[in-house]
Structure formats: structure tokens, C-alpha cells
Amino acid sequence: MKIAVLVKQVPDTYGDRRMDPATRTVDRGSADPVIDEINERAVEAALQIKEAGDGVTVTAVTMGPVRAVEALRKALAMGADSAVHICDDTLAGSDAMQTSEVLAAALAGRDFDLVIAGNESTDGRTAAVPAMLAERLGMAQLTFLRTVTVSGGSVSGERMTGNGYVEAQAPLPAVVSVTEQSAEPRFPKFRGIMAAKKKPLQTLTLAELGLPGGEAGGENSWSRVLDVTARPARTAGTVVTDDGTAGTQVAEYLAAAKLI
Amino acid sequence: MSQVLVLAEHVQGELKNNVAELLAAAARLGEPAAVVVRQPGTGAQLTARLGELGAAAVYVADVEEADALLVTPQVAALAAAVAAAGDVSAVLVGTSIDSREAAARLAVRLGAAFLSDVVDLAAAPDGVRATQQAFGGAYTVTATAARGIPVISLRPNSVPGTAPAAQAQEIRLAPGPNMAAAARITARHEGQAVSTRPELTAADIVVSGGRGLGSAENFVLVEQLADALGAAVGASRAAVDAGYCAHTMQVGQTGTTVSPNLYLALGISGAIQHRAGMQSAKTIVAINKDPGAPIFEIADFGVVGDVFTVVPQLIEAVNARQAVGSPAG
Numbered sequence: 001m002k003i004a005v006l007v008k009q010v011p012d013t014y015g016d017r018r019m020d021p022a023t024r025t026v027d028r029g030s031a032d033p034v035i036d037e038i039n040e041r042a043v044e045a046a047l048q049i050k051e052a053g054d055g056v057t058v059t060a061v062t063m064g065p066v067r068a069v070e071a072l073r074k075a076l077a078m079g080a081d082s083a084v085h086i087c088d089d090t091l092a093g094s095d096a097m098q099t100s101e102v103l104a105a106a107l108a109g110r111d112f113d114l115v116i117a118g119n120e121s122t123d124g125r126t127a128a129v130p131a132m133l134a135e136r137l138g139m140a141q142l143t144f145l146r147t148v149t150v151s152g153g154s155v156s157g158e159r160m161t162g163n164g165y166v167e168a169q170a171p172l173p174a175v176v177s178v179t180e181q182s183a184e185p186r187f188p189k190f191r192g193i194m195a196a197k198k199k200p201l202q203t204l205t206l207a208e209l210g211l212p213g214g215e216a217g218g219e220n221s222w223s224r225v226l227d228v229t230a231r232p233a234r235t236a237g238t239v240v241t242d243d244g245t246a247g248t249q250v251a252e253y254l255a256a257a258k259l260i
Numbered sequence: 261m262s263q264v265l266v267l268a269e270h271v272q273g274e275l276k277n278n279v280a281e282l283l284a285a286a287a288r289l290g291e292p293a294a295v296v297v298r299q300p301g302t303g304a305q306l307t308a309r310l311g312e313l314g315a316a317a318v319y320v321a322d323v324e325e326a327d328a329l330l331v332t333p334q335v336a337a338l339a340a341a342v343a344a345a346g347d348v349s350a351v352l353v354g355t356s357i358d359s360r361e362a363a364a365r366l367a368v369r370l371g372a373a374f375l376s377d378v379v380d381l382a383a384a385p386d387g388v389r390a391t392q393q394a395f396g397g398a399y400t401v402t403a404t405a406a407r408g409i410p411v412i413s414l415r416p417n418s419v420p421g422t423a424p425a426a427q428a429q430e431i432r433l434a435p436g437p438n439m440a441a442a443a444r445i446t447a448r449h450e451g452q453a454v455s456t457r458p459e460l461t462a463a464d465i466v467v468s469g470g471r472g473l474g475s476a477e478n479f480v481l482v483e484q485l486a487d488a489l490g491a492a493v494g495a496s497r498a499a500v501d502a503g504y505c506a507h508t509m510q511v512g513q514t515g516t517t518v519s520p521n522l523y524l525a526l527g528i529s530g531a532i533q534h535r536a537g538m539q540s541a542k543t544i545v546a547i548n549k550d551p552g553a554p555i556f557e558i559a560d561f562g563v564v565g566d567v568f569t570v571v572p573q574l575i576e577a578v579n580a581r582q583a584v585g586s587p588a589g
């Protein structure tokens with residue numbers, strides 16, 4: 001069985017993430033680029049399937065700038081077998097429609113039985129790429145899972161919904177996505193980090209994927225950002241230390257502000 | 261006038277709360293119309309109801325197993341409705357996981373732009389103007405569909421008002437057999453008990469609790485304050501991870517984004533990822549025993565103190581005011 005795990009490098013949520021109103025794009029210099037936490041869980045889900053089965057291979061796939069290779073190295077260090085990096089200058093500023101088209105081109109024809117993604121990236125939060133990929137690849141879609149089990153040609157799991165969860169099952173090949181309620185990702189061990197350096201890592205351009213460059217990137221995106229405005233930063237207000245009356249003081253503050 | 265199609269989600273014929281708002285938003289862009297997917301023989305009253313909410317046309321797809329298949333029946337019905345309507349200027353859906361994913365797939369099927377989690381919507385001479393938030397409301401983004409029909413998911417409580425009632429014309433769709441490979445739902449574990457509290461995204465006041473509450477039993481304190489204030493209950497990821505409350509209550513980067521009039525953070529440190537979900541609240545009040553907690557950097561009113569002494573006193577003071585403010589009965 002062949003599994004592809006999709007990983008994305010994003011600005012660290014612990015950092016000071018900024019957008020540049022002039023270029024209307026993410027300021028790449030602001031927060032450090034890191035593998036999105038949810039993708040570590042996607043890798044973990046793939047590795048658990050690999051460890052539970054026989055002859056399972058895991059390929060980490062990313063689309064991103066040169067530095068995004070670090071996200072693939074992390075996936076390899078955790079235990080993925082190989083990696084594919086779609087790297088092309090013309091891809092900058094791609095939207096979900098374009099990203100899913102490029103990823104679909106990279107995944108098609110490689111006989112993957114299962115594609116595992118994170119449910120939602122922390123930068124775009126669109127949560128659309130896994131569903132779009134299922135549509136493009138003609139695979140079954142079983143997304144927003146907190147558990148993933150593969151057995152006998154099908155994948156099943158618990159899909160989170162707005163007020164609980166449903167149990168669902170899909171035939172392979174399928175695209176699944178995992179939520180942050182899914183299994184905790186493992187830490188790469190020193191051996192894994194060393195081994196990662198020797199694992200196969202393929203870099204592909206758009207031309208090598210057979211996609212026309214003229215439709216790529218922010219200039220050609222389907223959705224177009226017209227304007228970006230920063231919200232004024234919040235400032236600290238009054239802070240009191242409880243002297244035995246703080247609860248009453250909060251009520252007075254709320255009443256004075258006509259909030260109660 | 262071109263039509264704006266709204267995916268009308270319902271549970272066994274009972275429309276979801278956001279449908280009226282979606283139709284009101286649709287009226288800003290064109291003639292509102294609704295798309296309904298239902299199990300054959302159910303939801304007979306939906307067309308009339310959607311007319312009252314402003315739908316001039318209701319496209320109905322009767323689909324065997326509509327409730328058992330994940331997302332694909334909705335995608336097929338929306339695509340069939342777009343074809344049947346002919347002139348469509350936008351497709352609007354809510355932000356439930358099902359709706360967002362149906363919209364994402366529809367965008368691929370139509371060759372269309374997908375605009376997600378939109379908080380405001382307007383028509384412009386050259387297309388729609390969709391307002392979105394980036395990085396937890398730190399930035400406001402205006403976007404449009406550069407190519408194709410805009411497929412838009414609208415965050416609840418973004419567009420005020422209602423669309424004028426219409427005489428809905430019902431159009432039956434025949435999406436044909438469902439050819440797409442699909443996941444099948446084998447069991448549902450969803451809360452039936454309708455909460456008496458306001459929804460997190462809709463609430464005027466949100467009271468959230470964090471790891472500082474210490475246990476699921478103690479988390480009741482958060483609920484008690486919420487009930488005294490008529491507020492929704494939220495939580496930090498640490499509180500959710502520790503099992504104090506349901507994950508649907510999580511506020512923040514990977515949870516719900518709220519922008520209420522008033523946000524109360526109890527025993528929450530104010531990590532940057534939590535702030536990403538609540539920093540656009542109008543007023544923030546924080547209670548935390550650590551004077552160095554980052555939540556105080558953004559709080560309008562902060563109390564350095566123990567939630568277990570401050571909050572009970574606050575509840576008492578709120579109740580006392582309400583008893584004075586409103587005559588008995």
C-alpha cells in the first residue's frame with residue numbers, strides 16, 4: 001500500500017505573523033517558517049498505518065518555496081520513506097484552486113491508495129484542499145478525522161462535525177484529512193534525523209509535472225486579494241489585584257460600560 | 261436578474277439557523293434561490309419555508325441516501341442547480357464542515373473561485389467584494405473572484421437583516437446517479453440536546469475557561485458565569501485537551517473565531533494562538549492569578565486573582581444587579 005502525506009510550511013503561529021499591505025501577501029520575513037503542526041499529525045497517522053501493516057510506504061509531498069524542503073526533512077525524520085517537493089517560482093501566491101490542481105498533478109499516476117492531509121492549515125485556514133483533491137483525483141473523500149483505520153481495501157474513522165462526530169467509511173483509494181484531535185505526533189529521534197538525509201527526495205517543476213506555467217501563481221489565481229488592512233493593535237487597560245472585592249469591581253466595570 | 265444559489269442545510273426538514281442569513285446575503289448580489297438536498301419523502305414544507313425567507317426559486321434534489329453519503333450529494337445538487345438556473349452570479353454556503361467541503365468541490369467542478377469564511381459581502385460593478393479576516397482578525401482582507409462564479413462560504417452572524425419574502429417556485433433536479441466515489445456514514449454521535457445557551461459564533465457575550473479551571477468539575481464555574489450573563493461558553497485548547505469541555509467550544513487559531521461585544525477569559529494565559537480567536541472582541545476582561553500572563557496585554561479590564569474566589573463573587577454581583585434591574589416575573 002502506498003500513502004502520500006501532504007505537508008505545508010507555514011509561518012510559525014508562535015511568531016509575529018504579518019501581511020504586507022503593499023504586496024497584499026504574507027510577509028515571509030515575519031515569523032519563522034515551520035511545518036504546520038497539523039501536518040505532523042498527518043505524518044503520524046500515516047506512520048501508524050505503516051507500522052500496523054505490511055509493505056506500506058509513506059511519501060511526503062509539499063508544494064512551496066525552496067525552504068519548504070525543511071518541512072519534508074521533518075516528515076522524513078519522523079519516518080516517511082521518501083519525499084516530493086514541487087518547487088517553482090511561478091507558484092507564489094497560489095490559491096486553493098491552483099494548489100489543489102498542482103498537487104493533483106503530482107499525485108496522479110503514482111498509484112497512491114491513500115492521501116493524508118491536515119484538515120486546515122494555520123495560515124490560510126481555507127480547509128479546502130483535501131476536498132478539492134478528492135474531486136480532482138476522483139477519489140473518495142473522508143476528511144476531518146480524529147481516528148484513521150485502514151482495513152481490507154477501505155478506510156474508516158471518526159469525522160468531527162459541528163456538534164459531535166460521525167463514524168464513516170470509504171473505499172480506497174481515498175483522500176483523508178486529520179484534525180488536531182488525532183494522534184499526537186512523535187518527535188524525530190537522532191537516528192531518524194540522520195537517516196532522513198539519505199532518503200530519496202525528488203524536486204519537480206511545473207513543467208516537469210506537465211502543467212502550463214501561464215496559469216500559476218497569484219497573478220492568475222481564481223480568488224484575488226484587492227486590499228489588506230491591518231487592525232490597530234490592542235493595548236492593555238486597567239489591571240487590578242484582587243483585594244477581596246475584585247468580583248464586585250468587574251461587575252461595576254461591566255455595568256459602567258453598559259455591558260450588563 | 262441573475263440568481264444567487266444558497267445551499268439550505270437542514271436536519272430532517274428543519275432548516276439550520278444560518279439559512280435566513282444566507283438568503284439575506286444572497287439578496288445583496290442578485291435574486292436569492294435555494295438548493296435543498298433531501299431524502300425522498302421528507303422535507304415537504306421546505307420550499308414554502310424558504311420562500312418566506314426570501315428564496316424566489318427552490319431547487320430540490322431528492323436523493324436516496326442523502327443523509328448517509330458524505331458531501332457528494334450536495335456537490336452534485338449544486339452543480340445541477342447551477343446548470344438549471346443558467347444565469348448564476350454566486351453560490352453561497354455556510355461554514356459547517358460539510359458545506360465548506362461541498363463548496364470547495366463545487367468550485368473545482370465549475371471552474372470557479374472559492375472564497376472561504378467571508379465576514380461581509382457586497383456587489384461591485386466588476387463582481388463581488390468579499391471581506392475576510394487573516395491571522396485571527398489581525399488583518400482585514402478584501403477579495404474578489406477573478407475568474408469563474410464566486411463560490412462563497414459565509415461566517416454566521418456576518419450579514420444583518422432578512423430578505424423580503426418571495427413566492428418560491430419549486431424546481432425538481434435530477435442530478436442522476438451519484439457517480440462520485442463517496443464515504444458513507446455508518447453511525448452518528450451528535451448532540452441532540454439543543455443547548456439553551458447562545459451559539460459561540462452568534463453570542464453577544466462569550467465566557468471562556470482555560471487550564472486554570474483545573475478540572476471538568478470546576479469548569480462548571482465558567483458555565484455558571486455564562487448563564488448569569490446569558491453568554492456562550494468557550495474554552496482554550498488546553499482546557500479542551502484536558503477534557504474539561506467539548507472541542508466545539510475551542511476558541512482560537514484552530515478553533516472558532518469570535519468577535520463578541522464582551523469576552524471574559526477565566527484562567528487563560530492568553531497564548532498567541534488563543535488570542536487569534538478572540539482579539540477582535542470589543543471588550544476583553546481577564547481573570548488570572550499570574551500578573552505576567554500575556555492575556556493582560558490585551559485586556560481592557562484585568563484582575564490578578566484566583567478564579568475560584570473572584571468568579572463566584574462576580575456571579576453574585578451580576579445576579580444582584582439583574583434582580584434589581586428587572587422586576588420579578
Ligand SMILES: Cc1cc2nc3c(=O)[nH]c(=O)nc-3n(C[C@H](O)[C@H](O)[C@H](O)COP(=O)(O)OP(=O)(O)OC[C@H]3O[C@@H](n4cnc5c(N)ncnc54)[C@H](O)[C@@H]3O)c2cc1C
Nearest residue numbers: 470471472496497498512513514515527529533534549567
Ligand atoms: C498550531 C497551534 C494551534 C493552537 N490553537 C489554539 C487554539 O485554537 N486555542 C487555544 O486556546 N490555544 C491554541 N493553541 C495552544 C496555545 O499555544 C496554548 O497552549 C493554550 O492556549 C493554553 O491554554 P490555557 O491558557 O488554558 O493554558 P495555560 O497556558 O496553561 O494557562 C493557564 C492559566 O491559568 C492561570 N491559572 C491557573 N490557576 C488559576 C486560578 N486558580 N485562578 C486564576 N488563574 C489561574 C495560570 O496563571 C495560567 O496563566 C495552539 C497551539 C498551536 C501550536
